Amino acid sequence: MGTSRSAQWYAGADRNAYIHRAWMRRGLPSGAFDGRPHIAIANTASDLTPCNAHLDEVAESVKQGIWEAGGVPLNLPVVSLGETQVRPTAMLWRNMAAMATEEMLRANPIDGVVLLGGCDKTIPALLMAAASVDMPAVVVPGGPMLTGTFRGVPLGCGTDVWKLSEEVRAGTLSAAEFLRSESSMIRSKGHCNTMGTASTMGLLAEVLGMTMPGLAGTPAPDSRLLEGAHETGRLAVEMIAVGRRPSTVLSRGSFLNAVVALAAIGGSTNAVVHLLAIAGRLGVELTLDDFDRTGSGVPLLVDLQPAGRFLMDDLYRAGGLHAVLREVRDLLDPDAITVTGRPLVDGLDDAKTYDREVIRPREKPLREDAGIAVLYGNLAPGGAVIKPAAASPHLLRHRGPAVVFDSVEDLHARLDDPALDVTADSVLILRGCGPKGYPGMPEVANLPLPPRLLAQGVRDMVRICDGRMSGTAYGTVVLHVAPEAAAGGPLALVRTGDMIVLDVENRRLDVDVPAGELAARLPSPAMTEAFARPSRGWERLYVDTVGQANTGADLDFLAGSSGDEVPRESH
Ligand code: FES
Numbered sequence: 001m002g003t004s005r006s007a008q009w010y011a012g013a014d015r016n017a018y019i020h021r022a023w024m025r026r027g028l029p030s031g032a033f034d035g036r037p038h039i040a041i042a043n044t045a046s047d048l049t050p051c052n053a054h055l056d057e058v059a060e061s062v063k064q065g066i067w068e069a070g071g072v073p074l075n076l077p078v079v080s081l082g083e084t085q086v087r088p089t090a091m092l093w094r095n096m097a098a099m100a101t102e103e104m105l106r107a108n109p110i111d112g113v114v115l116l117g118g119c120d121k122t123i124p125a126l127l128m129a130a131a132s133v134d135m136p137a138v139v140v141p142g143g144p145m146l147t148g149t150f151r152g153v154p155l156g157c158g159t160d161v162w163k164l165s166e167e168v169r170a171g172t173l174s175a176a177e178f179l180r181s182e183s184s185m186i187r188s189k190g191h192c193n194t195m196g197t198a199s200t201m202g203l204l205a206e207v208l209g210m211t212m213p214g215l216a217g218t219p220a221p222d223s224r225l226l227e228g229a230h231e232t233g234r235l236a237v238e239m240i241a242v243g244r245r246p247s248t249v250l251s252r253g254s255f256l257n258a259v260v261a262l263a264a265i266g267g268s269t270n271a272v273v274h275l276l277a278i279a280g281r282l283g284v285e286l287t288l289d290d291f292d293r294t295g296s297g298v299p300l301l302v303d304l305q306p307a308g309r310f311l312m313d314d315l316y317r318a319g320g321l322h323a324v325l326r327e328v329r330d331l332l333d334p335d336a337i338t339v340t341g342r343p344l345v346d347g348l349d350d351a352k353t354y355d356r357e358v359i360r361p362r363e364k365p366l367r368e369d370a371g372i373a374v375l376y377g378n379l380a381p382g383g384a385v386i387k388p389a390a391a392s393p394h395l396l397r398h399r400g401p402a403v404v405f406d407s408v409e410d411l412h413a414r415l416d417d418p419a420l421d422v423t424a425d426s427v428l429i430l431r432g433c434g435p436k437g438y439p440g441m442p443e444v445a446n447l448p449l450p451p452r453l454l455a456q457g458v459r460d461m462v463r464i465c466d467g468r469m470s471g472t473a474y475g476t477v478v479l480h481v482a483p484e485a486a487a488g489g490p491l492a493l494v495r496t497g498d499m500i501v502l503d504v505e506n507r508r509l510d511v512d513v514p515a516g517e518l519a520a521r522l523p524s525p526a527m528t529e530a531f532a533r534p535s536r537g538w539e540r541l542y543v544d545t546v547g548q549a550n551t552g553a554d555l556d557f558l559a560g561s562s563g564d565e566v567p568r569e570s571h
Pocket residue numbers: 051082083084118119120158191192196198
């Protein structure tokens with residue numbers, strides 16, 4: 001028996017070791033406690049997280065790999081979050097899932113963990129947990145669903161719901177046909193197949209070095225996902241033998257690689273918050289400014305919806321993530337390693353692109369300068385984010401009067417009002433949607449345009465919000481404004497009619513009101529009323545301790561790595 005973590009529970013002839021072993025026997029082979037590694041499979045499979053419902057099958061393949069390599073696999077169901085199912089917003093529960101997983105990894109007699117995730121918040125939560133416990137850990141991304149077709153045309157999961165519902169309103173699609181499209185859109189197991197947050201975070205988990213090379217982006221029903229899961233089980237055993245942990249793998253270079261990849265794949269702005277939170281768990285230096293410095297000049301190379309035409313299945317067919325990374329290899333940190341112990345860039349030599357429509361060559365990108373720009377000013381002293389490539393070029397420098405909404409409910413109540421005093425030059429501001437304000441920072445920043453302006457042919461306006469935006473959304477949207485209005489940010493002091501100045505080139509976001517006048521204002525009573533402090537439970541803990549978007553919106557007491565030690569024993 002060695003001095004492994006599990007041996008601290010199982011080794012020896014005393015009563016405590018007896019108790020730990022005896023209750024675990026139930027079919028384990030007699031050699032299960034002879035020092036071989038015990039490996040949890042942190043499994044977010046759930047019927048209520050439909051994108052992850054197939055992960056039990058994936059877990060079986062991981063288990064076989066672990067057994068084969070001499071380990072003992074142990075299924076560990078953990079908190080799961082279905083993006084389309086949980087209310088009020090899945091982001092409210094990301095930190096809870098991360099905290100609960102962290103504690104269960106630390107509390108149990110395991111030497112390492114294989115993390116099974118898919119739907120938007122699940123991989124970020126698992127990575128945050130593993131980073132804090134810092135035991136050998138490797139991710140198996142559950143993979144995207146297959147492309148569905150309807151009326152002979154591919155359907156982008158999520159993105160096309162809006163298009164089809166507009167067709168119903170326009171009378172070009174019957175309500176019955178609309179309903180028939182449901183199973184065409186969600187054709188198979190797996191997560192959304194556009195370049196939304198789930199696809200982005202699955203791919204970035206690999207860029208960070210946390211998956212077996214070549215696995216991310218494998219469609220959920222593809223046999224190669226199960227092969228990869230099997231190999232990952234074997235790899236987990238090897239990682240434990242050499243002590244390869246998140247802190248070994250995840251360097252600043254790994255995160256900067258992820259920032260480069262985020263721009264090249266046209267990934268979701270949500271990745272900014274998630275990457276900051278994961279880095280925060282390890283104490284790796286990563287700031288909002290790194291996204292601008294390192295990522296804003298990177299070209300968009302992947303033609304996937306919502307920015308482009310294709311879907312995740314096509315990306316895999318065209319050569320996958322490695323083919324994209326090969327195009328930007330010179331921008332990647334050559335020293336950043338993966339869970340294999342070898343540099344990420346080493347795996348790129350054999351990458352080939354089989355479809356240049358889907359994966360563009362570096363010299364012919366879909367868009368230049370596709371990364372995130374970070375804005376500062378008297379409206380966003382802590383920073384705000386915009387994706388210039390998703391914005392209308394003529395709005396990147398804009399001055400216009402604010403039309404302010406104090407909450408999502410206020411927006412819904414007034415946006416359609418024909419009497420709303422708004423023009424195409426107005427700047428729509430939605431506040432009360434940050435981590436504390438909503439609470440949970442929902443994806444509402446891409447607020448709809450007033451119908452009157454839509455009817456006039458207006459298709460984009462400057463919008464500003466302290467919330468997030470769906471990975472599938474586009475427009476001239478300034479989001480993640482920090483500090484948020486509910487945390488005392490100056491966004492709370494803006495009034496309808498104030499002139500807002502957006503200057504993306506110079507990275508500025510300001511309200512043209514003298515500093516003294518702004519400081520003398522009080523937040524509007526309607527906005528203050530909308531922020532009732534929750535009376536109990538997780539929401540209370542969350543609102544009292546959540547940080548701002550510019551540092552990852554984690555709970556303040558969860559930053560940093562606490563390790564895998566458990567000094568006390570109650571038996
Ligand atoms: Fe699960 Fe889109 S709803 S990934």
